[in-house]
Amino acid sequence: MKLVKFGLGAAAMALIATGANAQGGPTLNTVKERGTLLCTGHDGSYLGFAEVDDKGAWTGLDIDLCRAVATAILGDPAKATVIPISWAQRWPALQSGEVDLVVKASGATLSRDAELGLQFSLSYYLGTTKIMAHKSLGLSSLADADGGTICIPAGTTQQQQIASYTQKLGITLEPVIIEKTEELEQAYFSGRCDLYTQWGPVLAIARAAKGNVDEHDILPDVLALEPEVIVMRSGDDNWIDIANWTLSALWFAEQEGIDSENVDEIKADPPSPEIAKFLGVNPGMGTPLGLSDDWAYNVIKQMGNYAEIFDRNLGEGSPYKMDREMTALWKDGGVLYPYLID
Structure with a gap:
């Protein structure tokens, strides 16, 4: 199946x-x-x-x-x-x-x-694919970035996503393709690239880790979900x-409401047959998968x-x-x- x-x-x-x-x-x-x-x-x-x-x-x-x-x-x-x-x-x-x-x-x-x-x-x-830009550029969206440079992680879906999105907008960007995340971020934060496209959570974390959130805008454009x-x-x-x-x-x-702190207490007195099976008190959770019945516990x-x-x-x-x-x-x-x- x-x-x-x-x-x-x-x-x-x-x-x-x-x-x-x-x-x-x-x-x-x-x-x-x-x-x-x-x-x-x-x-x-x-x-x-x-x-x-x-x-x-x-x-x-x-x-x-x-x-x-x-x-x-x-x-x-x-x-x-x-x-x-x-x-x-x-x-x-x-x-x-x-x-x-x-x-x-x-x-x-x-x-x-x-x-x-x-x-x-x-x-x-x-998560969504987004774009970060240096605030000094004054961009309100990617449509304002025609002719700029953009850092893109090599070997990822972002390469195709940015190509499709810029074609739809009718703009041209110069790609800077880099494999390693640290080198990619260094290229952007050092000013080698005007823009940086990545998975949204990664952009937010990178901006926060640099400690200069106010110097970089995550644009409203959503390239992909x-x-x-x-x-x-x-x-x-x-x-x-x-x-x-x-x-x-x-x-x-x-x-x-089962967590690492209370799982032993709940296993000792399961509130329902479903939870009893889930925690391996009753059989059936593991054997069909080739696992032990207490694997989820x-x-x-x-x-x-x-x-x-x-x-x-x-x-x-x-x-x-x-x-x-x-x-x-x-x-x-x-x-x-x-x-x-x-």
């Missing part, structure tokens, strides 16, 4: 567990035998999503989602191995088996699906199911629910203080929702 690949607006589907799934698919079995989950990291810092500190430790939303999947499978977030890979090399690395998952702020696109033969999870973050997804090789439905159910577990726990106990993960990496518990906006639960006005547990 091939799940719906496009993100947060897709209707939740009932996942039918087969006998093959109960034994685990080929990727799951490989990960279990290896004893570690191989995930993409960034070849540098992508603040809030993947960062490396001066001791070589990884943090970020993308990193924690990789660790959540590792915990679901192997019971320990430390069994996630993060491999730094450039934007352009993430697909060859996935296709060759160098990594098991791409969790790298990657959007779901037709070409990646139909031409590269990749499959996507549900979306874990919904992009659902960020976990990307996997095609042909292993069990692996797609595991990624989707891991995300769903993070959202279900948040919805039900392990994830929430060690990684927290989605709100906890978001808060420590991007929200109030982070240096970036970002709002959830559309990436909130349905009950809070956002677009995230969990699958049903029956």
Whole structure:
């Protein structure tokens, strides 16, 4: 079975567990035998999503989602191995088996699906592609920037998005294509580029990190709305199911008020059969996926629910203080929702 690949607006589907799934698919079995989950990291810092500190430790939303999947499978977030890979090399690395998952702020696109033969999870973050400009230029929108220079991250959807958008506006910009995020931001903030196009959250974080918010405008233009997804090789439905159910577990726990602090108390006295099954008190949560029945409990106990993960990496518990906006639960006005547990 091939799940719906496009993100947060897709209707939740009932996942039918087969006998093959109960034994685990080929990727799951490989990960279990290896004893570690191989995930993409960034070849540098992508603040809030993947960062490396001066001791070589990884943090970020993308990193924690990789660790959540590792915990679901192997019971320990430390069994996630993060491999730094450039934007352009993430697909060859996935296709060759160098990594098991791409969790790298990657959007779901037709070409990646139909031409590269990749499959996507549900979306874990919904963001817009925006443009930042030096305030001194006095721009009110991108239409005022004809003839300017624009920094664009190499190997990303932003290259096509800016090309399409400028064509629609009838303006010409000189692109400056750079691979590494740090070098890209240095080019913009040093004045080499008039403009900088990126995923909106990255622009906001970069501007805040520089400490000179008032010197840079994020223009009102929206180039694209992009659902960020976990990307996997095609042909292993069990692996797609595991990624989707891991995300769903993070959202279900948040919805039900289950977090890393109270999960043991709730497990000791579950308020409903649904939650009893979710936490592994009653059987059935893991076997259909080839996992232990307490896999979701392990994830929430060690990684927290989605709100906890978001808060420590991007929200109030982070240096970036970002709002959830559309990436909130349905009950809070956002677009995230969990699958049903029956």
